[in-house]
Amino acid sequence: MSIFADKHTRVVVQGITGKEGQFHTRHCIDYGTQIIAGVTPGKAGQKMDDVPVFNTVQDAVDATGADCSLIFVPPAFAADAIMEAADAGLRLVVVITEGIPVLDMMRVKNYLYAKPVRMIGPNCPGIITPGEAKIGIMPGPIHKPGGPIGVVSRSGTLTYEVVHQLTLQGIGQTTCIGIGGDPICGSSFIDCLEAFEQDSATRGVVMVGEIGGTAEEDASDFIANKMSIPVVGFISGLTAPPGRRMGHAGAIISGSSGTAQAKIEAMKASGVHVCEDLGTLGEFCANIFS
Amino acid sequence: MKIHEYQAKELFNKYAVPVPKGGIAFTAAEAVGVAKKLGGYPVVVKAQIHAGGRGKGGGVKLAGAADEVGRVAQEIIGMNLVTHQTGAGGRLVKKVLVEQGLNIAKELYVSIIPDRSTAQIVIMASEAGGMDIEAVAAETPEKIIKVPINPLLGLQSYHCRAVAFGLNLNPVVMKPFVAMLKNLYRLFVGADCSLLEINPLVITAEETVMALDAKVNFDDNALFRHPDIQEYRDLDEEDPLEVEASKFNLNYINLDGNVGNMVNGAGLAMATMDIIKQAGAEPANFLDVGGGASAEMVENGFRIILSDPNVKGILINIFGGILRCDVLANGVVEAAKKTGIKVPVVVRMEGTNVEEGRKILAESGLNLITAADLRDAAQKIAEVVQ
Numbered sequence: 001m002s003i004f005a006d007k008h009t010r011v012v013v014q015g016i017t018g019k020e021g022q023f024h025t026r027h028c029i030d031y032g033t034q035i036i037a038g039v040t041p042g043k044a045g046q047k048m049d050d051v052p053v054f055n056t057v058q059d060a061v062d063a064t065g066a067d068c069s070l071i072f073v074p075p076a077f078a079a080d081a082i083m084e085a086a087d088a089g090l091r092l093v094v095v096i097t098e099g100i101p102v103l104d105m106m107r108v109k110n111y112l113y114a115k116p117v118r119m120i121g122p123n124c125p126g127i128i129t130p131g132e133a134k135i136g137i138m139p140g141p142i143h144k145p146g147g148p149i150g151v152v153s154r155s156g157t158l159t160y161e162v163v164h165q166l167t168l169q170g171i172g173q174t175t176c177i178g179i180g181g182d183p184i185c186g187s188s189f190i191d192c193l194e195a196f197e198q199d200s201a202t203r204g205v206v207m208v209g210e211i212g213g214t215a216e217e218d219a220s221d222f223i224a225n226k227m228s229i230p231v232v233g234f235i236s237g238l239t240a241p242p243g244r245r246m247g248h249a250g251a252i253i254s255g256s257s258g259t260a261q262a263k264i265e266a267m268k269a270s271g272v273h274v275c276e277d278l279g280t281l282g283e284f285c286a287n288i289f290s
Numbered sequence: 291m292k293i294h295e296y297q298a299k300e301l302f303n304k305y306a307v308p309v310p311k312g313g314i315a316f317t318a319a320e321a322v323g324v325a326k327k328l329g330g331y332p333v334v335v336k337a338q339i340h341a342g343g344r345g346k347g348g349g350v351k352l353a354g355a356a357d358e359v360g361r362v363a364q365e366i367i368g369m370n371l372v373t374h375q376t377g378a379g380g381r382l383v384k385k386v387l388v389e390q391g392l393n394i395a396k397e398l399y400v401s402i403i404p405d406r407s408t409a410q411i412v413i414m415a416s417e418a419g420g421m422d423i424e425a426v427a428a429e430t431p432e433k434i435i436k437v438p439i440n441p442l443l444g445l446q447s448y449h450c451r452a453v454a455f456g457l458n459l460n461p462v463v464m465k466p467f468v469a470m471l472k473n474l475y476r477l478f479v480g481a482d483c484s485l486l487e488i489n490p491l492v493i494t495a496e497e498t499v500m501a502l503d504a505k506v507n508f509d510d511n512a513l514f515r516h517p518d519i520q521e522y523r524d525l526d527e528e529d530p531l532e533v534e535a536s537k538f539n540l541n542y543i544n545l546d547g548n549v550g551n552m553v554n555g556a557g558l559a560m561a562t563m564d565i566i567k568q569a570g571a572e573p574a575n576f577l578d579v580g581g582g583a584s585a586e587m588v589e590n591g592f593r594i595i596l597s598d599p600n601v602k603g604i605l606i607n608i609f610g611g612i613l614r615c616d617v618l619a620n621g622v623v624e625a626a627k628k629t630g631i632k633v634p635v636v637v638r639m640e641g642t643n644v645e646e647g648r649k650i651l652a653e654s655g656l657n658l659i660t661a662a663d664l665r666d667a668a669q670k671i672a673e674v675v676q
Binding site: 075076099100101102103104105106107109110111125137138139141142153154155156157158159160161164181183184208210211213214215218234236237238239240241243244245246247248249250251255256260276277278279280 | 375404406407409410411424428440441442479482484509510511512514515541543545553554555556557558559560561563564565566567568573576578609610611640641642663664665666668
């Protein structure tokens with residue numbers, strides 16, 4: 001079992017003929033993901049390797065029955081691409097693009113409220129159900145199929161670090177999701193925690209947060225009230241100075257809000273097992289989940 | 291991106307948000323010239339730096355006559371202004387804004403910010419103007435009005451009424467206030483602001499509305515579509531190493547410690563800084579070389595880290611995904627040869643092609659310390675800088 005994506009997920013790649021799009025599409029296909037179509041306006045009829053390319057997402061859906069989109073479109077055009085995917089009736093939209101203007105994402109987010117679509121990202125590594133489908137840019141081999149742990153994170157390479165440590169401990173993953181490092185993201189920690197809680201194969205979750213915003217505090221409330229499976233938490237940015245954007249657009253301490261310390265305290269108060277030393281996270285998880 | 295108050299007021303003018311008459315001056319003589327054109331005294335002389343709390347630090351002064359303007363401007367220009375936002379080092383003042391003095395009847399607070407958790411644009415307002423708004427929010431939250439606006443719908447008249455009635459404005463002021471609020475919103479959306487704050491917004495004795503202060507920040511991700519706003523960037527207000535790093539698309543922030551570090555990915559970079567501190571040392575910087583870093587970027591990263599004289603050792607932590615470890619290793623070797631690294635370097639690599647990467651480092655003949663894992667890396671770097 002898994003959440004949001006599995007071997008049956010049929011993926012169309014928006015921006016498939018670009019450098020990034022081509023590179024990562026090939027890796028997804030190698031991993032076994034069903035990449036069945038691509039979209040690049042003006043390039044209908046071409047193929048990227050064996051994948052047929054269409055002008056619009058709707059054309060791709062009509063011809064192939066895709067139910068999920070993976071987006072590599074540049075930031076200036078990404079909001080448009082996401083809304084196009086939602087209008088074509090896709091169930092899942094995974095947005096890798098980094099650097100989309102905040103106001104664009106705010107409009108997209110409000111537009112999507114009325115649609116039966118789940119967006120993951122933007123500015124994220126994507127989603128992987130190990131052994132079944134990789135819809136994103138994460139390195140496949142570090143993952144271990146079969147569960148029983150779910151991973152949800154605001155980061156990219158930090159997630160790889162966490163997954164790698166789990167795998168080294170012999171702990172497999174059901175699904176790993178990067179929800180993205182931007183202030184406005186399609187899926188929240190809560191959305192993913194709720195799905196993991198309902199997934200019969202997931203016996204525990206590792207949640208990787210960082211400074212900025214209140215997503216971790218909100219998730220803590222949810223964990224205290226709605227979760228029965230154990231949650232391990234980690235927060236990066238204990239040493240981050242206030243007022244500075246730490247790489248991610250969303251990772252900024254403003255005034256007294258968004259600090260790592262406040263998040264760690266909220267998580268601990270909600271029964272989350274907080275690991276404060278990334279170097280020992282794998283062993284920490286092995287203890288909690290055994 | 292941040293801009294100066296005088297630049298924010300220029301934008302306010304463009305969007306018909308009323309501001310006091312004034313002008314910018316780089317010398318005391320220029321300040322006197324600006325004051326003479328304002329048509330009366332007193333005038334206010336305000337230091338222009340990218341930090342709040344200027345008044346308390348002695349960077350804002352009233353002048354009752356031309357010679358006093360000259361004297362006050364002379365004091366402020368060239369001073370090292372220390373406020374709670376500049377840090378202990380302070381900031382060198384290079385220019386002042388000279389403005390007409392106003393007859394202030396009431397001071398209000400107004401700001402527009404994006405609310406990330408609800409994806410709404412929020413107008414915040416308070417009758418407790420001129421004060422530290424965070425303190426007001428903490429101590430007397432009932433004094434703050436918050437009106438959320440759906441960005442798809444935009445600002446409606448009822449939103450404006452909610453703010454105006456909440457501020458207990460008198461009927462004469464209501465109309466110009468609402469007009470100003472609509473223009474502020476237009477500016478917020480039109481220029482992709484990430485913060486727009488007026489503290490204080492004043493009601494004058496003549497019952498006009500006037501932005502006495504102006505703070506505007508912009509969404510860096512949206513600057514590509516605002517070339518006019520990019521021109522407001524003032525490199526004097528930024529750390530020179532950070533400016534240098536931005537030329538190479540490197541995400542670098544200079545900090546106070548002595549352990550330089552280079553990491554791929556922002557989250558892992560923050561976590562690496564944390565683990566350096568947990569091992570008993572202090573990070574000298576944040577540096578995210580990104581997922582697709584090239585050998586050239588690694589080299590530039592090294593150069594920038596090493597131009598910080600406090601750096602006594604460097605920790606490289608790379609989790610190879612898109613950026614393969616062999617590519618990184620070659621970059622490190624090249625950079626080490628070209629820049630002649632004089633401090634110890636600890637390398638921790640994991641992920642794609644890690645064996646080839648380790649081999650390249652081992653055979654390079656360079657004095658690199660390799661670490662087995664993160665914990666090992668942090669301990670080793672902490673030892674070598676002590």
